[in-house]
Structure formats: C-alpha cells, structure tokens
Amino acid sequence: MADLEGAFQMSLLHPNLKGVILQYGTAGFRTKAEELDHVMFRMGQLAALRSKKTKSTIGVMVTASHNPEEDNGVKLVDPLGEMLASAWEEYATQLANAEENQLTVILEKIIQEEKIEMHIGAFVVVGRDTRPSSLKLSQTAIDGIISLGSKHKDYGLVTTPQLHYIVCCHNTNQMYGTASVEGYYEKLSKAFLELTKQTPNRTDDHKHLKVDGANGIGALKLKEMENYLQKKLLISLYNDGTAGKLNHLCGADYVKVQQKRPEGIRMMAGERCCSYDGDADRVVYYYYDSASLFHLLDGDKIATLITTFLKELLTKADLHLQVAVVQTAYANGSSTRYLEETMKVEVHCAKTGVKHLHHKAQQFDIGVYFEANGHGTVLFSKDAQKKIQQLVENQNASKEQINAAKLLMNTLNLINQTVGDAISDMLLIEAILALKGMTVQQWDAIYTDLPNRQVKVKVADRRVIDTTDAERRAVSPPGLQEAIDSLVQKYSLSRAFVRPSGTEDVVRVYAEADTQTNADLLAHKVSLAVYKLAGGVGEEPKVVRS
Ligand code: G16
Numbered sequence: 135m136a137d138l139e140g141a142f143q144m145s146l147l148h149p150n151l152k153g154v155i156l157q158y159g160t161a162g163f164r165t166k167a168e169e170l171d172h173v174m175f176r177m178g179q180l181a182a183l184r185s186k187k188t189k190s191t192i193g194v195m196v197t198a199s200h201n202p203e204e205d206n207g208v209k210l211v212d213p214l215g216e217m218l219a220s221a222w223e224e225y226a227t228q229l230a231n232a233e234e235n236q237l238t239v240i241l242e243k244i245i246q247e248e249k250i251e252m253h254i255g256a257f258v259v260v261g262r263d264t265r266p267s268s269l270k271l272s273q274t275a276i277d278g279i280i281s282l283g284s285k286h287k288d289y290g291l292v293t294t295p296q297l298h299y300i301v302c303c304h305n306t307n308q309m310y311g312t313a314s315v316e317g318y319y320e321k322l323s324k325a326f327l328e329l330t331k332q333t334p335n336r337t338d339d340h341k342h343l344k345v346d347g348a349n350g351i352g353a354l355k356l357k358e359m360e361n362y363l364q365k366k367l368l369i370s371l372y373n374d375g376t377a378g379k380l381n382h383l384c385g386a387d388y389v390k391v392q393q394k395r396p397e398g399i400r401m402m403a404g405e406r407c408c409s410y411d412g413d414a415d416r417v418v419y420y421y422y423d424s425a426s427l428f429h430l431l432d433g434d435k436i437a438t439l440i441t442t443f444l445k446e447l448l449t450k451a452d453l454h455l456q457v458a459v460v461q462t463a464y465a466n467g468s469s470t471r472y473l474e475e476t477m478k479v480e481v482h483c484a485k486t487g488v489k490h491l492h493h494k495a496q497q498f499d500i501g502v503y504f505e506a507n508g509h510g511t512v513l514f515s516k517d518a519q520k521k522i523q524q525l526v527e528n529q530n531a532s533k534e535q536i537n538a539a540k541l542l543m544n545t546l547n548l549i550n551q552t553v554g555d556a557i558s559d560m561l562l563i564e565a566i567l568a569l570k571g572m573t574v575q576q577w578d579a580i581y582t583d584l585p586n587r588q589v590k591v592k593v594a595d596r597r598v599i600d601t602t603d604a605e606r607r608a609v610s611p612p613g614l615q616e617a618i619d620s621l622v623q624k625y626s627l628s629r630a631f632v633r634p635s636g637t638e639d640v641v642r643v644y645a646e647a648d649t650q651t652n653a654d655l656l657a658h659k660v661s662l663a664v665y666k667l668a669g670g671v672g673e674e675p676k677v678v679r680s
Pocket residue numbers: 160161198199200201411415416486487488489505507509634635636637638642
C-alpha cells in the first residue's frame with residue numbers, strides 16, 4: 135500500500151463541495167470555473183501517477199478553449215503530446231467525482247491496477263490560458279502534483295498546442311524541438327522562412343493577413359512570435375485581449391457556427407482574415423467578396439488545401455507514400471466528395487474529438503486530419519519522415535525531386551504534429567498560398583460547400599442521446615433517428631445528425647441541404663424532434679438564420 139496520508143491531508147484544502155457529477159469529455163473536464171478547484175487538484179495527482187506509469191513527462195493544460203470566459207477546464211497531455219489515453223479517462227472521471235473519504239481508495243486502486251511504482255520520479259509540466267480563473271486553478275493543479283511527490287515546471291501562459299509541443303520535446307530528448315516557448319517560435323519560424331524563401335515576388339498586399347485572436351492566449355503568443363517571422367508575414371491583430379471578452383462575439387467557434395465575421399475586425403472585400411479560438415488550437419479563414427458576401431474557409435477547406443499541396447510535392451519528389459484524410463460527421467458533403475472523387479484520396483470518418491482523429495491518422499504514411507471547426511494537423515509516420523530525409527540527401531536525385539523533398543521536410547517541421555495548432559496551421563496555409571501563388575478566392579473555389587447549419591438544443595440530460603456510426607446515427611432515444619430520416623428525405627442533397635456535446639451542456643444538431651433556407655429549416659425541424667423526444671428544456675427551438 136502506498137503512503138497517501140500526506141496527499142489526503144493536502145486534498146482537504148481542495149474539497150469536493152458542490153457534488154456536481156463531471157465527465158472527462160471530448161477534451162477533458164469543462165464546466166463553471168468555480169466548480170473546478172477539487173478537479174484541478176485531483177488532475178494534478180492523476181498527471182503525477184501517469185508520469186510515474188509512463189516514466190515520461192506529462193502535461194496539464196488549464197483551459198476551456200472555445201467556452202465562455204466564466205467556464206474553465208483541464209486536459210492532460212500524454213508523452214508524445216497526444217491526448218490522455220482513453221483508458222485513463224475513466225480514472226479521471228472517478229477521481230473528479232469521488233467523495234472526500236473515497237479519494238485515497240481510488241488513488242490506491244489506480245496504483246494497483248496500473249502497477250505503478252510510487253518510488254519512481256515524476257515530472258509534470260503545467261500551462262494555462264488567459265481566463266481570469268486560470269492562474270488560481272493551475273496553482274491548485276500544482277498542489278495536486280506536489281501532493282504525490284512529483285516535480286513540476288510551470289510554463290505559465292501558453293497556448294494549448296505549445297504545451298503539447300513542450301511535452302513532446304521533453305520526451306524525445308529535445309529531438310522534436312527545444313522544450314520552451316522560444317524553442318517553439320524558433321522551430322516554426324525557421325521552417326516558415328525556408329518555405330517562403332522560394333516566393334521572393336510576394337508584395338506586401340499578398341503578405342498581409344488579419345487575425346482575430348478571440349481575446350485569448352493566441353493573440354498574446356502571436357505578438358511574441360511576430361519578430362521571428364522577419365516581416366515575411368504582415369499581421370494585423372484584432373481582438374487581442376486588451377479590450378474585449380474572451381470568445382465573446384469573436385473567435386473561430388463563433389465565426390464557424392454563426393457563419394459571419396467576428397466583431398471588432400475591419401474587413402475590406404477580398405482581404406484574407408482568420409480567427410483563432412480561446413486556446414489557439416483551431417483556426418478558420420474567411421473573406422468578403424465584392425458583393426459583400428461572407429465566405430468561410432473552415433477545417434474542410436484547410437484539409438483540402440494542405441492535401442493538394444502534399445500530393446503535388448509527393449508527385450514531384452516521386453515518393454510513393456499513402457496520404458489519407460480523416461474527418462468527422464461535421465465535414466461538409468462537398469469536401470468529402472471532392473477529396474474522394476476528384477483527388478482520389480482515401481477519406482475516413484472518426485468521432486468528434488481530436489483524440490479520435492489523431493489515432494486514425496496515425497495509421498497512414500501521411501494522415502491529414504481536420505474537424506470542420508478548424509481543429510487539425512498532419513501526421514507523418516516515422517517511415518515517411520525517413521524517406522523524405524533520405525531524398526533530401528540523395529545525390530542521384532533530380533533537382534526537382536530534392537527541392538520537393540526539402541519543401542516536404544519544412545512542411546513537417548512547420549506543422550505541429552502533436553495536436554491541432556492555430557499558429558502552426560496558419561503559417562502552413564500562408565506558406566502554401568504563397569508557394570502556389572494562390573489568392574483566398576482561388577482557394578475557396580476548389581469546391582463549393584453545401585449550405586449547412588449547426589444549432590444547439592438544451593435538454594434535461596444530454597446523455598439520453600446515444601449515437602453510432604461515427605456519430606452519424608442516433609440509437610437512443612427511441613424514434614429520434616426515424617424522425618431525422620423522414621425529415622432528411624424531404625430535402626435535396628440533405629443530411630442531418632445529432633450528438634451530445636462533450637464540452638458544453640447541450641445537444642448539437644447539424645444539417646446540410648441544397649439551399650441555405652432548406653439547411654436552416656432542416657436544422658430547425660431536427661432540433662424540434664430532439665426537443666420533443668430527448669427531454670428539451672426551456673423554450674422550444676426557433677429557426678436560426680444568418
Ligand atoms: C474540443 C475538442 C474538439 C471538438 C470540440 C467540440 O475543442 O478538442 O475536438 O470538436 O471540443 O466538441 P463537442 O462538440 O463535443 O463539444 P476545443 O477547441 O474546445 O478544445
């Protein structure tokens with residue numbers, strides 16, 4: 135039996151007062167900040183145990199990403215920068231919900247089941263976003279880490295992907311990069327400058343990009359990084375946190391769901407703009423055309439642009455590597471059709487949550503994964519990286535082959551392979567547009583999105599909805615899927631699904647159809663079906679239009 139008396143005494147300073155039942159969801163725990171003190175302490179403890187178990191550095195990130203400012207949350211980062219192993223999510227849920235007197239029992243159970251040797255050293259790195267509650271909550275997580283005798287390093291204010299990067303650096307003997315925020319800026323900017331070296335004729339207009347920082351950590355970190363980019367990208371930063379509220383009427387989630395520009399940004403026709411979310415792990419692009427119509431380039435368009443670029447380079451390099459794209463049920467039907475039918479790329483559908491997409495993408499030489507909401511990255515297998523490196527050094531290869539291999543090498547250095555990263559994705563998109571001499575309008579024209587609508591429905595308990603087939607069909611409550619099927623039949627090119635959110639207390643509804651009016655109507659009718667059959671609360675859903 136491990137000696138957990140000291141840990142127990144420290145836990146009494148962070149009691150489970152509210153008795154709220156929480157679930158380790160899509161991206162860790164998320165709820166009102168005031169309900170999270172005991173959860174943070176216990177996640178600090180779990181991170182220490184995970185570090186002992188894996189004999190590696192583990193990360194604790196305090197953030198609620200796209201949620202409103204009064205929420206907060208925590209996610210654990212596994213050794214290679216990936217999300218916490220799903221088997222441990224169950225431990226996290228048990229620990230977070232344990233009564234005071236059960237805490238030691240559950241810790242003991244984890245130690246025994248996982249055969250953790252408590253004398254082994256542990257090291258946990260901690261980061262936080264800019265929410266007013268984050269500093270105190272991260273200190274509580276550190277208390278939890280210390281309570282089990284683990285060492286830690288507090289990286290303070292960092293984006294979520296920066297912390298994932300730092301964890302990976304620690305566990306690869308700094309082969310992945312230097313384990314610091316400066317190391318991150320150096321690695322990414324070097325790759326970006328190498329890529330854009332081949333585009334000497336870009337005018338300042340081409341280099342100009344407007345960024346909505348969602349009043350969050352991404353804005354702060356982009357300002358720090360700007361100098362490293364040596365004016366090869368000219369950034370105008372809006373919603374930088376000096377005036378507005380985090381994620382309020384701005385940020386990637388707002389822009390994607392509302393399908394309109396964020397507040398606080400001045401846009402002229404044709405100007406390229408992008409929005410980060412609250413912890414800078416997502417990005418979406420957009421512009422106004424000359425008729426003042428708003429055009430959104432979401433995760434699907436980003437995946438298509440990156441995949442096109444990679445496939446062209448592989449052809450030039452004459453490298454035979456399998457490229458696949460992983461999407462979720464939210465992927466626009468047009469994007470999937472374009473990727474499969476025009477680009478002849480293998481496309482897979484995973485459940486919502488980066489952890490699901492990441493695992494699927496690991497199965498290919500090059501796995502491009504993006505959620506439609508702008509969260510995604512590209513994974514290169516070890517073998518693919520080796521082949522690209524060998525080609526760079528191959529003296530018998532042609533100039534064109536070597537140049538393509540170098541571009542691939544810089545692409546894999548620029549992309550944050552640990553997790554979706556707004557800054558890294560943005561830099562890669564900017565480099566690709568520059569190299570291809572492409573405008574945002576030309577990128578947008580690769581395919582035309584089917585009109586779509588996303589809405590939220592409040593229900594008493596969202597767990598009554600259970601889904602299958604990568605969340606594309608509902609298996610409970612009874613009658614819901616049949617209702618959706620019969621509604622979908624009434625519209626052309628239509629599709630709809632519902633799923634309980636893993637980050638907010640709502641049910642999400644997605645619908646697409648031949649026209650925006652029909653997508654709006656279908657989403658409305660499906661949300662009424664959810665309201666009636668899944669225990670809707672409050673007012674009946676109304677039609678949502680842009
Ligand atoms: C998190 C996850 C994403 C997911 C999003 C919404 O994003 O990391 O994979 O798409 O939540 O999830 P849900 O629909 O279950 O609420 P973020 O950017 O908030 O961390």
